[in-house]
Amino acid sequence: MHRFSTLKAMLGVAVVLSLGCGSGSESITSLPQSELTRSKELWSSKGIHSYRFTLQRGCFCSPDVLTPVVIEVHGDTTTSITKVGGGTVDGTAFASYNTIDKIFTAIQNTLDIHGNVNATTYHTTQGYPIQVDLDPHPNLADDEESLQVSDFQVL
Numbered sequence: 001m002h003r004f005s006t007l008k009a010m011l012g013v014a015v016v017l018s019l020g021c022g023s024g025s026e027s028i029t030s031l032p033q034s035e036l037t038r039s040k041e042l043w044s045s046k047g048i049h050s051y052r053f054t055l056q057r058g059c060f061c062s063p064d065v066l067t068p069v070v071i072e073v074h075g076d077t078t079t080s081i082t083k084v085g086g087g088t089v090d091g092t093a094f095a096s097y098n099t100i101d102k103i104f105t106a107i108q109n110t111l112d113i114h115g116n117v118n119a120t121t122y123h124t125t126q127g128y129p130i131q132v133d134l135d136p137h138p139n140l141a142d143d144e145e146s147l148q149v150s151d152f153q154v155l
Helices: 004-045 091-097 100-112
Strands: 051-059 068-073 077-083 116-123 129-135 145-154
Touching: 004 100, 004 116, 051 091, 077 091, 091 100, 100 116, 100 129, 100 145
Parallel strands: none
Antiparallel strands: 051 068, 051 145, 068 077, 116 129, 129 145
16 A cells, blocks of 8 residues: 555645646747747837948858858848958858748747747847848757847947
8 A cells, every 4th residue: 555655645745746847848949939030020110221240240150150250131021241341251151040030030030940030139229130140950050140239230
């Protein structure tokens, strides 16, 4: 009889612990999603379609991708990508992040595959992402990437 009581108590503790883990996980993923949704709506409400910004990437990539670039967008289309201080770059290396909308899409895609979006900061009045740390596959090494948007100007 004692063995049955012990087993029953252990099973009860396991159920309580598993319920606690599930609810904590949901709150962690919902916070980045709600921040993204709110910021994307704010960005859309501003009606900004022509702008310039500096993008700094951080990743386990080739050195030319790590160079800060100035991206210019006119009518929601990227018109130029140059190195800060001048010089040409391979625009394809920045194709996933060459507009604010594409950066929002990268964040959403990471959330959709249950990846981690850490240390995300959005501009308080315009909504665009300022700092984003993406980890699409938390159990995979070296796929993390950070994006930093600065020097944003409406054109």
